[in-house]
Amino acid sequence: MKNTSNVLSKPAVLVVLSALLLAACGGKENGGGAAQGGAPQAPAVTVLTVKTEAVPMVAELPGRTSPYLIAELRPQVSGILTQRSFNEGSEVKAGQVLYRIDAAPYQAAYDSAKASLARAEANARVARLKAERHAGLVKIEAVSKQANDDAQATLQQAVAEVAAAKAALDKAKIDLDYTQLKSPIAGRIGRSAVTAGALVTANQAQTLATVQQLDPIYVDLSQSSAELLRMRREVESGRLQTNARGDVPVRLILEDGSEYAAEGRLALSEVTVDEGTGSVTLRARFPNADGVLLPGMYVRARLPQGTRNEAILVPHAAVSRDPLGNAVVMVVGAEDKVEARPVQAVQSIGPNWVVSGGLAGGERIIVEGLQKVRPGVQVQAQEAGSAPAPAPAASAAQ
The missing domain is CATH 2.40.30.170 (Efflux pump adaptor protein, beta barrel domain)
Incomplete structure (x- = not known):
């Protein structure tokens, strides 16, 4: 009897297991179908109703x-620098002396030109007196016309020599003034490229210093x-x-x-x-x-x-890019279905894109939950900033 019961127990176990499996499958088809056989729950998203406005x-x-102004200091005459009279990086005034060049040779040239002018003016006075006398004497034929013409020509030559002497004096005066390098503008001066004792040459390529008005x-x-x-x-x-x-x-x-x-x-x-x-x-x-x-x-x-009239501001989070780089937003349209909408995002201002085309005032765009939707899917839309919708009530079966 013991052996017989053991032999018969194996088929009995198989029958019981088969019954349990069938009951489980039936429960899934009947009881489980009540929970899953209906339409899938629409994903919840947050939307923003856009509006047109004038956007600066x-x-x-x-x-x-x-x-604003910049001046590069270069010497206009050659010589030895005897003084640098400014602090590097300081403010300087227009006309302020910044460098001094040894003025002794230029002072001597000025004095020589001044003496030459005095000599030319003295010669001109003698020539004028002689020309005036000859002009009177030629009328009474006391002197020949040739002598008068020579006197008048000598006067004109003397006047020209005076003019040349004046020009030479002016040139000597300019060179003497150039021994003092002055700032042409007011501003801040930079570092100096030379020190006292350096030899500088007229119109050299290297700047001594630079003054900038800031x-x-x-x-x-x-x-x-x-x-x-x-x-x-x-x-x-x-x-x-x-x-x-x-x-x-x-x-x-x-x-x-x-x-x-x-x-x-x-x-x-x-x-x-x-x-x-x-x-x-x-x-x-x-x-x-x-x-x-x-x-x-x-x-x-x-x-x-x-100002762009009838523009729409769209948050950065609501705008994505397609493979070609075009801006796209997800619009919740009729029957709460999602639509991918290309838009013209012309400029970013703060946290928003300025959209000039592709959207109309009053349309709803998804700003949160984009990862849960795709075009054509029906969603549960909730306006941004509004109170959240109440959770669905528990079923009576629960």
């Missing part, structure tokens, strides 16, 4: 600072010619409204990311396009009383470029 357009351009100061900016053409077309079409005053304010962002306190003004726009870069140079002028801006600093400038 601002261009951010790279640039570098440059001096208040006000220029900022040279670069803007692509393609962007200028696009702006001009949009102004002509009326999509972009510009300021009729022609007074363009400019704000600066410094190298450390801070904003420069003073506001500048656009001074000029270059009339030619750089062949190497395809850009146009714009120049702005800024006050710099505190000396914060130094020549050669890299800065970024923000220039208003008019």
Whole structure:
């Protein structure tokens, strides 16, 4: 009996297992189907209803600072430097003497020219008296015409010698003045390339020092010619409204990311396009009383470029790019279904893109939950900033 029961127990076990498996499958088909047989739950997303508005357009351009005025000091006469009368890096005034060259040879030349002028003037007085006497005597035929003509020619020669002597004196005076190198402008002077005792030559290539006026100061900016053409077309079409005053304010962002306190003004726009870069140079002028801006600093400038009417601001998080680099947003349309919509994102301002085409006011775009949707999928849309929807109630079976 014991052996028989053992033999019969194996089929019995198989029957029980088969019954359990069938019951499990039936439960999945019947009980499980109640939970999963219905339509899948639509994913929840956050949407933003966009609106059209007038958006001021601002261009951010790279640039570098440059001096308002710059003067490179070079000697106009040769000689030995006897004095340097300034502190490197200090402020100097226009006309201030910065260097002195040994003036002894130029003073001697000036004195010689002055004496030559006195001699020429004395000879001219004698020649004038003689010419006047001959002019009177020739009328009564007391002297010959030839003698009178010679006297008149001698007078003219004496007058010319006086003029030449005056010019030589002026030249000597200029050379003497050039022994004092004066600053042609007011500003800050840099380091000196020479010291007292150095030999300098007239019109040498090496500069002795450089003076730069830094208040006000220029900022040279670069803007692509393609962007200028696009702006001009949009102004002509009326999509972009510009300021009729022609007074363009400019704000600066410094190298450390801070904003420069003073506001500048656009001074000029270059009339030619750089062949190497395809850009146009714009120049702005800024006050710099505190000396914060130094020549050669890299800065970024923000220039208003008019107002775009009927533009739409779209958050950066709502805009993606297709494989071709085109901007795309996900729009929740009719029946809460998702649609991929190409848009024209023309400029980034703060946390938003400025969209000029592809969207209309009143449409809803997805700003959160983009990773859960694809075009054609139905979603549960909730407006950004509104209270969250209540969770569905538990079923009676639970």
